[in-house]
Amino acid sequence: MNLTVKAFGCVLAIVALPFVAVAQTAETESDTITQTPAEPDAPVPGGDLAIGAPANPDGIGRTYTKDTFGDWDLRCIRTEDGNDPCQLYQLLLDSNDTSVAEINIFTVTGNPNIVGGATIVTPLETLLTADLRMAVDAGEVRVYPFAFCRQIGCFSRLGLTAEDIAGFRAGNVANVIIVPAAAPDQTVDLRASLSGFTAAWNAIVALSEAQAGDQ
Numbered sequence: 001m002n003l004t005v006k007a008f009g010c011v012l013a014i015v016a017l018p019f020v021a022v023a024q025t026a027e028t029e030s031d032t033i034t035q036t037p038a039e040p041d042a043p044v045p046g047g048d049l050a051i052g053a054p055a056n057p058d059g060i061g062r063t064y065t066k067d068t069f070g071d072w073d074l075r076c077i078r079t080e081d082g083n084d085p086c087q088l089y090q091l092l093l094d095s096n097d098t099s100v101a102e103i104n105i106f107t108v109t110g111n112p113n114i115v116g117g118a119t120i121v122t123p124l125e126t127l128l129t130a131d132l133r134m135a136v137d138a139g140e141v142r143v144y145p146f147a148f149c150r151q152i153g154c155f156s157r158l159g160l161t162a163e164d165i166a167g168f169r170a171g172n173v174a175n176v177i178i179v180p181a182a183a184p185d186q187t188v189d190l191r192a193s194l195s196g197f198t199a200a201w202n203a204i205v206a207l208s209e210a211q212a213g214d215q
C-alpha cells in the first residue's frame with residue numbers, strides 16, 4: 001500500500017506580438033514621400049534568458065544524511081549555528097520489500113521515564129481507530145494511537161523507554177502492524193531492520209550530548 005502524491009506544475013506561455021510599423025504617406029501634386037521608423041537594434045541571442053541563482057546557497061533548513069549505520073541513516077537539518085537537529089531514519093518495508101511507511105527515532109531529555117521518541121508515518125489510507133502495533137522480533141506487542149494526519153500521511157508518536165531501546169539493541173527486526181481503512185479485517189505487516197541500531201543510537205546520543213554542552 002503506497003502513498004503517492006503527484007504535483008502538477010503550470011506553465012504560462014507569453015506570446016509577444018510583433019511590432020508593426022505603419023508607413024505614413026504624404027502626397028503632393030508632384031510626388032509621394034513615405035516616412036518609416038528606424039529599425040530597432042538586433043536582439044542579443046539568449047539575452048532574455050535568466051541564468052538563475054541558488055535560492056538557498058548555504059542549505060539552511062535542508063535535510064542531509066550525516067552518517068549511516070547498518071540500515072539506519074542519521075539525518076539532520078542544517079541550521080545557521082551548526083547545531084543541526086538529527087534523527088535516525090529508515091523506511092518500513094512490507095512482505096514484498098515495498099516502501100510503505102517510515103520511522104524517525106530521536107533522543108528525549110528531561111523525562112525520567114522516556115529516553116527517546118519515534119515518529120512513524122503511514123499512508124493516509126490507514127484505519128486510525130485500529131491504532132498502530134509494534135513488537136521487536138517475537139516479543140510483546142505494544143499499541144500506539146495515531147496523533148494526526150497531514151498530506152504526506154498519518155503520524156503516530158511513540159515514547160521509548162530505556163527498556164524499549166535495549167530491546168532495539170538486542171533485536172533483529174521491529175515489526176509494525178497497521179490496518180488499511182479499505183479493508184478493516186486485514187492487516188499490513190511492516191518491518192524495520194535493527195541492523196546497526198546500537199551504533200546509530202550511540203551516535204545520536206553522543207551528538208545530542210555534545211550539542212547540549214555547546215548551549
